[in-house]
Structures are given as C-alpha cells and as structure tokens.
Amino acid sequence: MTALRSIDVVTIGESMVLFQPSPEGTIPYASLFASSVGGAESNVALALSRLGKTSRWISRLGDDPFGKMILSTLTGEGVDVSHVITDDQHPTAVFFKESKGYGDPNVYYYRKNSAASYFSKEDISSSWFLGAKHLHVTGITPALGLQTAEMVSEAMKQAKEQGLTVSFDPNIRKKLWREDEARETLLPMVALCDLFIPGIDEVKLLVGERANDVDYAKACQHLGPQMVAMKLGSEGAYMRFGNEFHREPAYRVNHIVDTVGAGDAFCAGLLSVLLDEEDPFNIVTLRRSVSQAAKRAAAMGALATQFKGDWEGSPTLQEINSLITGDQYTTR
Template structure:
C-alpha cells in the first residue's frame, strides 16, 4: 500500500437549476470527501491507496463504497454502521454569484469512527499516512482516531502528510487553531493554504508561514497559492513554483485535494521536491476546469501531457 487515509465522505446533491432549494425539482448526486478525493487521484495515477472510515448501512453508504472501489481505492477496512446514517450535503445555487451548502452530517456514521477502527497491521503496510484537519473536528472519537493513527504511523516509520483543510463551520476558532497546531507538530509534511497560515499564526507570506511550521518541527512545508502556484521549504531548500494558468475556472472545489494527490505522487516516485510540487500545481489546475471533485482527476498520461504542452500562450488566466 502506498497511501492510507481516514475521514468522512458524503453524497452531494447538486441542483440542476438556480434559485432557492424549495423550487429545485431535480438534483444529481456526486460522492465527495477531501481524503477520498486525494486517494482517488492517486489511484488514477497508478498508486495503491486505502481508506479507513465508517458509512451507514444504507444506499448512500453503498454508493460511496461502490464509487471508491470503482476508482481503485481499497475499502476493506471501512465499517458499515447499522445504527447511524451516511452523511450528505446539498448545494443551493441561489443566484449566479451565490452558492450555499447545507450539511447533514451530525451523528453520521463517520462521526463515530474510533481508535478501534484503525487496524495497525493494515496501516503499517503503507508508506504515507494522509490526514486532514476535517476529521478531528467531527467528534471527540474522530479526534482520538487521528492521533491514534499518527502514533501507529510513527511507530512503523510512515511519513505523516497533513492538509489543515480548515472548516470553520465545524468548530470554534480557538479549538480549531489549537488542534490543527497539535496535529502539525506530529506531521512530517504539511500542505497549508495562505488563509490557513494566517488563521494559525497571523502570518501572511509563504516564507513566514513556513518558518512557523518549521519551528513546530515540520520537515517539509508546501504553501498552496491558488492560481499563483505554491511555495515550498524543506531542509534549507526553498522556492516558488509557478502555477499553471487556466482559461476558465468551472469548479474550484477539490483543487487542494488534487494538489495533494499530485504532490504525493512525486514523493512516491522519489522525484526532486520541486517536481513534486509542480505535479501538485498541475493537477490543481486540471481539476478546476471540470465540474465535480473527482471527475477531472487525470491519469499519468493525461498529467504528463498537460505539464509538457501547456504554456502561457495556450491559455490565459
């Protein structure tokens, strides 16, 4: 196994029309979850990935498992909970400029994930543990599960990769800041955005954000800068990587998850850090041109074609 992650994946109901939800009669459904998005991205690139979680023993849970299995993600350690439902969320495209999201995840199956759900033998088979800041916010047992998985990873020599993925609606700012910093202290590699660095440390430049994380003991920091690319810092090596311009952003959701997949693929291939960050930037750019979190994730041939052919003359920002 190359990468294992744990977290919640839900089913998204997306309206076919614009306006308040009460007037929407038709919805399409998609599977969405930060961690599973990244695992699917890696699977499409040819790597072995595994997901640890809980889903309800219901049709939404079956949909999630079917989707992840179909995308090549191992779900053999996902528990089907007979007591709690699978989480879901709905989008409301109020008008052309405003989209609202309504979550129905309280007491969902995934929120009852516990330390006992983390199989040590299974987790120890991986090279990387990938976690986000969403999972510890779901419940106290999810919080414990995250730190338990980190403890196992360190025991068996796995590298811990952490995307803070701040969700302010899930918890209070003080608790969020304290927890995300505690997780960061245990991480080998961290992938924050500028806004997350500002939230955690009050810093606004990539250099300052990296410095703060290095002081916590993080070995490698990659600050995502959206369309501008990324800035990385590791063991005395630091540089800006220019982003890949896109003509039209169709759907920005999932870009960070795609970035993580591209970056992790570089680490797994043992390419220079600069090249790994470039892969992350490339997949982030590809993903935003397609509606949906996972629909635009490329295979390796598509990724290399994109990286080798796109220029500033092909598309404009």
C-alpha cells in the first residue's frame, strides 16, 4: 500500500529579507525602504499554498529578527516551516532591489556567510520528504558554495529514493558565480530531475548554441529529465516530453512593473496542475494535463510582473481560473 502523501511539494533554499526604496526610486537617495521576503524556493512554496497545494519550505535561518520575519511570513501563508534549521552563529541574508524605470530591476545581494550558505548534506534528514509527493529545487542554492551544491544534489537523490518526483529550475544568477562554474555544477543535476524548467538564456549557457527551441529542448532531454518546460519570455513557453511537445503563447499584459519572481510563479502554476495527477510525468498523463498546466504557468508568470514584490501578487486558485477563463467573480 502506498503511504499517504499529505505534502504536495517540498522546496529547499535560501530566503532573504528584501528592501526596496519607498516610494520607488534609486537606493542612494532613498530615505525610506519597504521590507518583504524573497527567495526563489519560498516564492514557489508561497504561490503553491495560495493555489491550494500543501507546501513545505526547508532552509537555514539566522537566529535574528530577519529570520523570524521570514518564518512568520511563510507560516502566515500556510507553508510548513517545521524543518527549518535555526543557526545562532550566522545571520539571515538580506538583499536590496531598485528600479530605474527601464529594464529589469537592479539587485544587490548581502548573503556571504549567511546561515543558508552553511547548508551541507549532513543537514539532510529523511523526515524532510516524509509524506511528500514532489521536490522542487533551483540552481541558486548550489551557487552559494561547494557544500550547498553537494547538499542539493544529495537531496535530489534521496528524494527520488523515497519515491518523490523532482523538478529543477537552474535560475542562474550571474552575480553569484561564473558561467563555467554554473555549467559544471548544474549540468549533472539536470540528470536527477523529472522536470527541468530553464529559461532560454539558461539553456544556451548550459548546452551551447542550437538551431531552434526544438533542438534546445532535445539537448535538455538527452541529459535525462522526462519533461522539459522552457520559459521563452515574451514568446511564451515550449514543453517537450518524449517525442511530443506543446507550445504555449505568452499571456499578454499591458505594462510590466517588475520581472523578478515571474519564473517562480511560472513554476508554481505548472506544478499546481501537473501534481493533480497520481503519476504526473507519465507520457499518457502529460498528454492530458500539459495544456492546462502550460496555460496556468503562463498566466501566473505574466501576473507576477504586475507587482513589485517577489510573491505578494500570487493569486488564489479561484482568481487565476477566473483570469484564464475570463469569468467574473464577486469582489464586493
């Protein structure tokens, strides 16, 4: 008999307290800053929770006010934080974000020697994955150091051994490491996942130049995942599983406020549909679910660009369904 899995998705990674000038402006001349919580993996966990999925976020946090702020935020949104490790020797990381009115925001990280950078494979516990169906990780945690990379790789292996499926978003941050370091570290991890969710620029960095989207996806498939979901920005997304594929056009928005967090929202939207299935990455199952999953992922990613925060604009399941179908729901 299969054990009951009460947690839909486990995520592992560093979250930080985010500071942004308020009102909007550049950092050198800001007298006030608004604080919030940001981090790729917790963004996914928070978005999934609002979509009605159960999520567990695992990390290391400093025993400080910033760590307490992160824990209270996630707890308040219904995310399981019972496996978070408190580190009284190292601080919780912070970062700053500023918008200059054009292009992507500038982001400045202050995460060296943070609690999460001391993650190691010795921290892994089988209880992390107890009662869970799926593990989602990104390439940001491996960028924090050799031991954090080893931890993520080992966590992926142990999750698979415990019967979980695994998704991996490379989420390459060039401010954290060199391109050759990223490539050498992340490529072996692609083989450990069932679902690979890269952006097109990340694919180019990892597998080199190819002729078109189809060839990029095939190159990723060759590394081992059962499904590849490539984020193509304004061109939408390209999904490939086996010899089958699905193209999803971008969900159009009139004005982009902030692109940070859009990829995480895309991942949450995709997983929220795929994980409704008992065997989500079986080809027969994907034929049935991939269109709806891609549509929700595209809408979630687009909606995330309408808000300054990393996750605060995440919709509920009712809201995203109404947005996609065009149906109105009662707001007052």
